[in-house]
Each structure stands twice: as C-alpha cells, then as structure tokens.
Amino acid sequence: MNIVVAIKHVPSTADELEINDEGVNLDFDEVDFTINEFDEQAIEQAVLVKEASGGEVTVIGVDVIEELDGVLHTALAKGADKAAKIVGDLEPPIDSHTQARWLADAIGGLTPDLVLTGVQAVDDLDGQIGPMLAAYLDLPYVGVVTGLSVSDGTATVHKEYAGGVMAEFEVNLPAVVGVQAAEKPPRYAPISKIRQMAKSADLEEYEADENVGDSGCEIRKMAKPVSAGHAEMLEGDAEEVAEKIIEILEERGLL
C-alpha cells in the first residue's frame, strides 16, 4: 500500500485576524500558519491504515510561506515514512485549484494506491483540494469520511451525513478520500522525536509550476462578517459574571 497524504499549511484562526491594506485578504505577515486541522486527521488515518494493512505513508504539501518543514517533521514523528514539499517563489494566498494542480502533478508520479486529505480547510474559498485532486488524477473521491479500511484493492469507507447517519461505500483503489475524522484521535509526537526527524529526515522537493492557471475566483473585498447582532457582554470577574448569568436565567424561568 502506497499511501499519500496531501496537506495544506493554512492561517491559524485561533488568533485575531487582520485584513491587508488592499482589503482583499488577510495580512499574512501578521498571522501564524498551522497544519489544516483535518489534515492531522488524514495523517492519523493514513498511519492507522499502514499499521493495519502494511505499506508506506508519504506526506506532501505546498510550502506556502517556507515554514512547512516543522509540519513535515511532525508528520514523520507520528509515523509517516517520507515527506515532500512543493517549493518555488511562493507567497500566500495560493488558492486550492493551484495547490491541487501542483499536488496532483507530484502525487501522480508517486503512483499511490490511496490518497488522503483533510476534508476541508479554513482557506478553501475556491473549494476543497480532495475532490480537485481526484478530478486532476482521474480517480474516484469520497469525502467526509470517518472510517476507512483497505483490503484486496478496495477501500471500505464510512461517509457522514447529518444527524449521525453514515453511508458505507466500497471504493476501487487507487482513490482519493477526504477525511473528516480519523478512527482514533491524532497521536502525540514527542518533541524529542520531532527534533530527531528535523536532524535526520530528507524532505523531497518538487518545483511549483508557475504556469498553471488560478481558480478564477479573485476576492474583491474581505471584511469581518457583518452580523445581525452581537451578544451583550457581561462585565466583571468570573464571580460577578456567574452571578449575572444565574440572575438572567432565573428571570427567564430557565433555572
């Protein structure tokens, strides 16, 4: 089993986000980047499949801000066997179509049996890379997957619908699968092991082809969402806030 995990390095939404001077995207100098949270699930699922069915896991991503090495070293420390990055004279934002095109070019040459990606990412304005990879590579795609097992050239996947309903599919391999959640929470990689990977691992590099077209989905304006209302913020320390919440609930007959 040759398993490839395609990942995205995305702005961290944990921090306050600033908009750039042009007003069309984030001020990328002021934001930290992190691995897409669903890609962590995809990496975990890939390692679980490898542990169950054997094989090799390669993790690959576009090095959008030239800080992907740490992410790749962490993936290796978690059980991936190889890691690769797509490099060039790059700067964010790089849309999903472009990243998917580059990833497809690199992944096509790796002759994978199974390609996993996170089901979505916070910067997927022009769509998710999983279905795009499938389209570029002419492979079947199933997303929103929370369970995956492989035998005899077929993957059995569980796809989530609303209300806790799941559909089971059999998918001919090779295929692309968009992972919503791995069957187990992503494992922890000890810092010492990540450091060791940083010293010893070879990261393969692919050159980004700057001649691929973009998504045709240019942002003309970005702003914080205009909301219909805003919560009334309760002032005071925790004690006072707790007191006020209880008061409000009692007034409304909710306690």
Add this chain to the structure above:
Amino acid sequence: MSNDILAITEHLNGNVADISYEMVGGAKELAAGFGGQAIAIMLGSGMAEQAGTFASDATLYVDDPALAEFNPAAYGRVLAALVEEKSPRLIMFGNTSMGMDLAAWLSVKAGVPCVAYVNHLAVEGGELVATAQIYGGKMAAECVPAGDSAIVSVMAGAFPLDAGQGSTAAEQMASPVSLDDLPIRFTRLIMPEAGDVDITAQEKLVAIGRGIGSDDNIELAEELAEAMDAVLAASRPITDAGWLPKTRQVGKSGVSVKPKLYLMLGISGAPEHIEGMKDAEFIIAINTDADAPIFDVAHYGTTEDLFDVAEAMLEKLE
C-alpha cells in the same frame, strides 16, 4: 451558454433535504437577475413524487437504479454530462456532505470557477457576486467568479426554505451517461445508535467545545449541567476525541437543536457548529476569544475563563 441556474437537490432515505428547497428559492431570485430559469435537478430512483415539490421554473429528474442512493461517482458522471449539455450560468450545490464531494470536483472537470461556503449571492449588473464565510467564519470574502459560468456551494440557511417549495411538475429522464462499472459502490446506510439521551428533545443544553481542554474537565461541565437540570452537548472536536458520545454532537454533521437555553463553554462558533444551534431560543457563550464568531450569535457572552465561571456558577447553584 444559457442564463439558467441549476440547483442540485439532495435527498436521503426518500426525504428531500431542506437545503434543496433553500437553493431553489435562492436560484429563483437570481435567475430573474440573469434573465434565465431556475432549474431544480434531482437524481434518484423512485423519487418522481418528491421531484415535483419544488417551486422551480423547471425540474429535471434523472431516474436510474444506480442513483437511488447518493454515490459521488454516479452523481458526478450524470452532473458532468448535464452541465456540458446545458452550460448553465450558475450551478448551486449545498455545502453538505454530498455537495462537498461534487462542487470542487465538477469545477476542475468542467473548467468552471467555484466558490465554497457561500452564504450570500447577488447579481450586480449581470455579474454574480458570491460572499463566502472563510477562515472559520471569521471573515467574509466577496468574489466575482471569472467567466460566464460558475459553481457555488451554499451554506445551510443562506436562503429561506419556503420560497423553494412548490409543485412544479418534473420532467423525468433516463441517465444521459452509462452508469456501469462505477468505481464506487454504495453498500448500506448506518443509522445512529439509539440509547443515549436525545439532545434534540431537551429544553436546556450545556454545550462544550475545544476550550474545555481535556477529558478531565468534562466532569465539571457535567456537574454544572446537572445542577442546571440540563443535558451535556458538544461540538465536533469533543466527540471526535471520544470524550462524549457522537449522539451529543451539535452541528452540520451532528444534529440541529432548538432548546430554550443553550449555554456554551469554550465553543468559538465555527460555521459548522452554528448551523446546528442558531435557532436555540436563548444562547449564552463563554469564550476567552472576544473575536469568536459565536458572540455574533449569542444573546449574552463573556470572555471570562470558562472554568472560573462554571465553578462559580456551580457553587452558587448548590
């Protein structure tokens, strides 16, 4: 090239999903702006009756046993063929489990731009303006997709439901492409396990999210819920981690709830979660990030530490 809008409807277990009607309603509004028709598309088997429930200008129902259940390979083949034949101005998918398998895929296959996570659409001077919520719902991005055709995937609740409900007779057709040798086969539906409490039936929910930090802190939330005569619910990260059963998950892939009280501990309010709780009657959010989108939805909020507030509340209630 036409000025028509295709709304790709979806169904499960014979029931048409609400978002299908929402899209048809939205499509009707936009079609007027483009000077085209709002066409509902349904793929299925034995669904002729349900195909006649849209308020569309026209409905096309493709009937084939291979389309009885959603199958991304079968649905993709049929839709690619329909889009090539009709070259519509706009193709609308739901930003749902089904729609997310197809929208971006079709974008690449058909060479048409795609905007995902769309919660507002307008036609300005003949141009489509799509507004999407990205970066975890913290930003709204407004784009005008290039070219004369576009794909969008729209969020649940972006358009009102009733405008899309009606009784337009559906034109039924056989699949325009062969659905033999599909690389994906549907095998079965797995229904959620019964036995746990039904959070959709509760008047009061205490919902916990990533901010709860660790498994060990669930107990505090549980105690608070108990003291309030409420039941514990959760956002996705909590059930994914296995800290609470899947039956407690509120949101897009969980359940939608409308309790009298929804008290939130450490939930920032990603669009996927808000989709499942925005109709709660009274919402209080406790979250340390003052910019968290949840404060746009909640009635009352605080940025005090959730553990301090929860402990103080517990003490006062006991």
